[in-house]
Amino acid sequence: MALTPEQVQLVKDSYSLICKHSEPYSILFYHQLFLKHPFVRALFPDELAHQTSVFKQTIDVLVENIADLARMRPTLATLARQHVQYGVDTYQYAIVGAVLIDTFAEILESRFTSEARKAWEALYAETAAIMISESSTGH
Ligand code: HEM
Known part of the structure; x- marks a missing residue:
């Protein structure tokens, strides 16, 4: 389901705050991911600098x-097929989404309102749904 204009704004506003945080969220995210789900560590290379940046x-x-996620479909389709090659299972999308959003909550603390969380959940759910649907086609 498409995000409401309010949700679009909530994601944009919260993301600009998240990106101002002293420690890059992507580093915190991988740290939390491997702490909570050690079994996914083996899928990634030892050196994570490239991964955190991309x-x-x-x-x-x-x-x-x-505001127009349909435009992202070709990019996400390619990314999804790469993930199949990396050995990623579709059930792992939920794990990554939960850790990512918890990382944002940890950074923003009380500024991460329940509305902002719901907006991110909607964005991630839509992204993951596209990637999962593209994971099972064409091979
Ligand atoms: C919306 C969700 C996700 C996004 C935006 C994302 C993004 C990316 C990007 C941009 C890359 C680099 C692709 C390249 O090689 O150029 C990548 C690689 C990778 N991702 Fe994801 N990813 C997502 C979900 C997941 C999930 C659910 C897993 C499962 C644990 C995962 C595991 C990996 C692995 C193992 C690699 C390859 C690392 C390597 O060998 O270099 N990703 N991801």
Whole structure:
């Protein structure tokens, strides 16, 4: 389901605050992901610098295109197929989404309102749904 204009704004506003945080959220995110779900560590290379940067770039682009996510489908389709090659299972999308949003909550504390959380959940759910649907086609 598409996000409401209020949700679009909530995601944009909260994301600009998250990006101002002294420690890059993508570093905190991977730290939390491997702490909470150690079994996914083996999927990633030892050196995470590249990964943290490209992951953040993708979220940047998602937030930029949030009002028209359909435009992201070709990019997400390619990304989804790469993830199949990396050995990612579709059930892991829920894990990554939960850790990402918890990381945002940890950074913003009380500024991460329940409305902001719901808006991020909606954005992530839509993104993951596209990637999951593209994971099972064409091979
Ligand atoms: C919306 C969700 C996700 C986004 C935006 C995302 C983004 C990315 C990006 C941009 C890359 C780099 C692609 C490249 O090689 O150029 C990547 C790689 C990767 N992602 Fe994701 N990802 C997502 C979900 C997941 C999930 C659910 C997992 C499961 C644990 C995962 C595991 C990986 C792995 C293992 C790699 C490859 C690392 C490597 O070998 O270099 N990702 N991801």
